[in-house]
Amino acid sequence: MLSVICPIYNEYKYIDICIQSILLQDYPKDDLEVLFIDGMSLDGTRSIVQKYIDRYPFIKLIDNPQRIVPIAMNLGIKNAVGDVILRLDAHAQYPSNYFSTLVNNLFVLKADNVGAACxxxxxxxxxxxxxxxxxxxxxxxxxxxxFRLGVNRVLEVDTVPFGCWRRDVFDKYGYYDVRLIRNQDIELNKRIIRGGGRICIVPDTFCTYLARETYKGIARNNYSNGKWNILTVYYTKQLDSLSIRHFIPLIFCLSLILPIICSVVYFPLIYVCLFSFLIYAITLGWVCLSLAIKKQNSFAYLIMSFFILHFSYGWGSLVGLLKLPFLIKK
Incomplete structure (x- = not known):
């Protein structure tokens, strides 16, 4: 029995695509339940889900008034009846072999969590x-x-998106950390690895994440990601709750800001800032030019997208860093 858990909140634009891909799965519907854990959506998401519930008894809706993803996941796990738990995101769609491939590999590989490229x-x-x-x-x-770049063979990794676990994994390693607004999947996976568990990514299937389509949406999402990188380390007291790649934008932003501040005392330090930005600009320009030629994309839109992604992420991490003294004081 497979229990699929999908936290949702105001997913009107995406929920129908997500559910349609679920219905096309080749997994036996008699051995399947799909739990949508809703943060009391206000945009019509609930009515769309309800229409599917009326037609497909294996789809269910559970309220999550607190609107936090780890709380939604814990609610889903505790209400699930399946031997296997699989987590989905409503901003994505899944090929027909997604469920069956992950469940099969979970037992064949004797892993604690299995995922695929996104x-x-x-x-x-x-x-x-x-x-x-x-x-x-x-x-x-x-x-x-x-998991973002893809694989062509089975690999042991530090994390996967939208994992697939045996139910007893949560008894062994614990449930989702409800303090974490972001990074809850990464933190759980790091906890599994610290406990001696194995996480595998497989090449036989994939999911397709439907990204935000505005600069405002990208900036808001990555600002929050960056801020919660710092807060995740603070709350878990584990530096390895994340990976070094999560802190690169912060390091870059500090390489610009600190020399400017210190140049008040010793002006030549301003050149450190200029050098750092020059290296960034050259790298960014080269990558964007290559992508513009190879993919027939707009050079200007590529530059702007990278710039907003990097600086919103780095600025979020910096804000998280500045919040730490107040959290410690509390």
Whole structure:
């Protein structure tokens, strides 16, 4: 029995695509339940889910008044009846073999968590959104994240998106950390690895994440990601709750800000800032020019997308760092 858990909140634009891909799965529907854990959506998401519930008894809706993803996941796990738990995101769609491939590999590999590559796409395609798609699929945008870049063989990794676990994994390693607004999946996976567990990514399937399509949406999302990188380390008291790639934007922003501040005392330090930005600008320009030629994308939109991604992420981490003294004082 497979229990699929999908936290949702105001997913009107995406929920229908997500559910349609669930219905097309080749997994036996008699051995399947799908739990949508809703943060009391206000945009019509609930009515769309309810229409599917009326037709498919294996789909259920559970309220999550607190609107926090780890609380939604814990609610889903505790209400699930399956031997296997699989987590989905409503901003994504899944090929028909997604469920069966992950469940099969979970037992064949004797792993504690199994996932697949997460490709990035956009719902509405135009020069700007296609540039955003490329940025969120490129190493300069997402670092060395294996699940973003894809694999051609089974690998043991530090994390996967939308995991698939045996139910007893949560008894052994614990449930989701409800203090974490972001990074809850990464933190759980790091906890599994620290406990001696194995996390594998497989090449036989993939999911397609439908990215945000506006600069405002990208900035807001990555600002929050950056801030919660710092707060995740603070709350868990584990530096390895995340990976070094999560802190690169912060290091870059500090390489610009600190020399400017210190140049008040010793002016030549301003050249450190200029050198750091020059290296960044040259690298960014080269990558964007290559992508513009190879992918027929807009050079200007690529530059803007990378710039907003990097600086919103780094600024979020800096704000998280500045919040620490107040959290410690509390």
């Amino acid at each position: 490709r990035t796409d956009v719902l509405n395609k135009n020069p700007k959104t296609l540039a955003i798609k490329e940025v969120l699929s490129h190493g300069l945008g997402v670092g060395n994240s294996v």
